[in-house]
Amino acid sequence: MKTITAYRCKACGNVMYPYHFRCLNCGERDFEPIEPQGKARLLTYTILNELPWGIDERGRVLGIVEFENHVKALGLIESEQPKIGMKLEVGWRTVRVIGGEKMYGLSFKPIR
Numbered sequence: 001m002k003t004i005t006a007y008r009c010k011a012c013g014n015v016m017y018p019y020h021f022r023c024l025n026c027g028e029r030d031f032e033p034i035e036p037q038g039k040a041r042l043l044t045y046t047i048l049n050e051l052p053w054g055i056d057e058r059g060r061v062l063g064i065v066e067f068e069n070h071v072k073a074l075g076l077i078e079s080e081q082p083k084i085g086m087k088l089e090v091g092w093r094t095v096r097v098i099g100g101e102k103m104y105g106l107s108f109k110p111i112r
């Protein structure tokens, strides 16, 4: 499965995703790439009801999650009753279709 790459600052250990030119914590520029590991935990979310063209759904939950190795990422939350702190497993799916072209993104499903 395709996944994301995050970056850990070699100076202070701060983990960033997506990539930034300088560390948001200490300003250094030396990073090592890391992949998200383990389960994700929901940190915060919002429910979107006004969706742009190309999304064939009535409402969407968008959330920020944190993996066990502290990588944080934004993605779709595939739950109608999201709860802060809920455990999620990561997936990769079509999130939008524009002019027949599929765009992919992260999605997270509750672990039952």
Ligand SMILES: [Zn+2]
Binding pocket: 009, 010, 011, 012, 013, 014, 023, 024, 025, 026, 027, 028
């Ligand atoms: Zn740093």
